[in-house]
Amino acid sequence: MKTTLYIERDSFVHRLHPTAKVFGLFVVFWSIYWVDNPLALMPLALIVLAIALMMGAWENVYRFRWFFILIIVPTMLTWMLFYRVGKPLITLPPFYVSEASLMFGFGRGLKVGALVLASVLFLSGTKVEELAVGLSRLGLPYRLGFTITLAFRLVPLFMESALTVVDAQRLRGYDFDAGGPFERIRRYVPVVVPVFMGALRKANNMAMALEARGFGRTHRPTSFIEYRMHPRDAAAFAFLLALGAVSFWIYYSGLGAIPTG
Amino acid sequence: MTELRLMWRNTRMVVLCAISAALYAAVLVPFKVVPLIPGVTELRPANAIPIVCSFLFGPAAAWGSAIGNMIGDFFGGVSPGDLFGFFANLFYGFIPYKIWEIISRGEGPVIRSPWIAVKYFAACLAASVLCADFVGWGDNLLALRPFSLLGNVIIFNNMASAMLLSPFILAAVYPRVRRGRMLYEELMPEIKPAPMPRKTLGLALLVAGEVGAWITGNLLSTGYWTPGFLPAWMAAAPYDKSVAMIVSPFMLLAVVGLCLM
Known part of the structure; x- marks a missing residue:
């Protein structure tokens, strides 16, 4: 997706x-x-x-x-x-x-x-x-811009992991569409918990990797891609x-x- | 609210913020269960994520909630009203753990007794109401949609996920995150809690502001109340000017309350 x-x-x-x-x-x-x-x-x-x-x-x-x-x-x-x-x-x-x-x-x-x-x-x-x-040139702090970019990058990973869990649960016969609207919401618990725990396992490694690359050393980091006005x-x-x-x-x-x- | 600024100095909190945002968006985009108002909002199991993350990651979850909602909006198109959505979700992720710090007496947010359930319900309701007030107020200020439409649907939507899904996720993940020493209190020991009387005053102002905004917003936007002290051109449909004049002070009061907490 x-x-x-x-x-x-x-x-x-x-x-x-x-x-x-x-x-x-x-x-x-x-x-x-x-x-x-x-x-x-x-x-x-x-x-x-x-x-x-x-x-x-x-x-x-x-x-x-x-x-x-x-x-x-x-x-x-x-x-x-x-x-x-x-x-x-x-x-x-x-x-x-x-x-x-x-x-x-x-x-x-x-x-x-x-x-x-x-x-x-x-x-x-x-x-x-x-x-x-674009937002940082208009005054958005670098770390916030970085977090937005990182979150965008993580979404497909988590989404894939959520869809894998859904498929695994369906294979076991779990029906996500059974019951009324509230019952259907409650049925997502077995999806969210494994995705959540999987994401947290990545957090420590990600923080160490960022610090190893000097994240936060400067407020004006250099960028791999430079955009120029034309x-x-x-x-x-x-x-x-x-x-x-x-x-x-x-x-x-x-x-x-x-x-x- | 200083921790909302301080957390950006801590790399682990930045990563947890990105993870909270990505988790929110990853569940938000593919799992839109039942449309409540077609094209406007739907029953969203993802709304459970900011509540869970709030109790675990505190200020990182608040920013994560705002960014996650923004990513969800980016998947389906944005409008000026989404700026209010950004801050509404920031409050939605910020309020639960702040209120819990005041009312919990050191207990965890896992529901183990009816009294904890009541306190949990109160924290989630306060977060949902301010979130709904903020979106309803913003959209009515821009005269895009009436306050009474979004202001009520969002409360219902947020509370449905917060009560049906979040407690189960919290029960599964909170003990593990605490054992892994990844709760926000452990990651940011530099956060100094405000004195209790100040926090209690903040909570009182928050509740007064959000309840006042909700009542006046509903009465004004439906035309049930036409304030006599406003000139006729201000009190006319689409009620954007009367909402600006009457509801805005309540919103300000709620934000002042949050600052004191």
């Missing part, structure tokens, strides 16, 4: 400096945040989709297609419970169905969907090491700043708002 969404490609997004990628994610989040009206949000979602196509991340977007629908519909229905604004079109308790609540609910659903889409794009073109470098990164920064400014202008001018009449 894959534990990251990263897809190996040589697109312009993949070649960007990690800081530009992290900044890009922040700007897209910012841009989506300011716009409420689904019609005003559409062009932004289309830009993100176009970038997905250009950078070869379509397989991840396609993989998440049901997830996007599952995010948009419940978010929309939830807001139709609580956003009681405008003249009701039909009576459908407990939902409040007005033009404003439909627009608001759909807008929120689309917004959450667009946020996830942007993050899928980011993760499709960014390795874990790049994420750690003119394309400056162009990306300029584009992102313009995108952020336009989105804020859409909000400020009222074009991104939902009519509440």
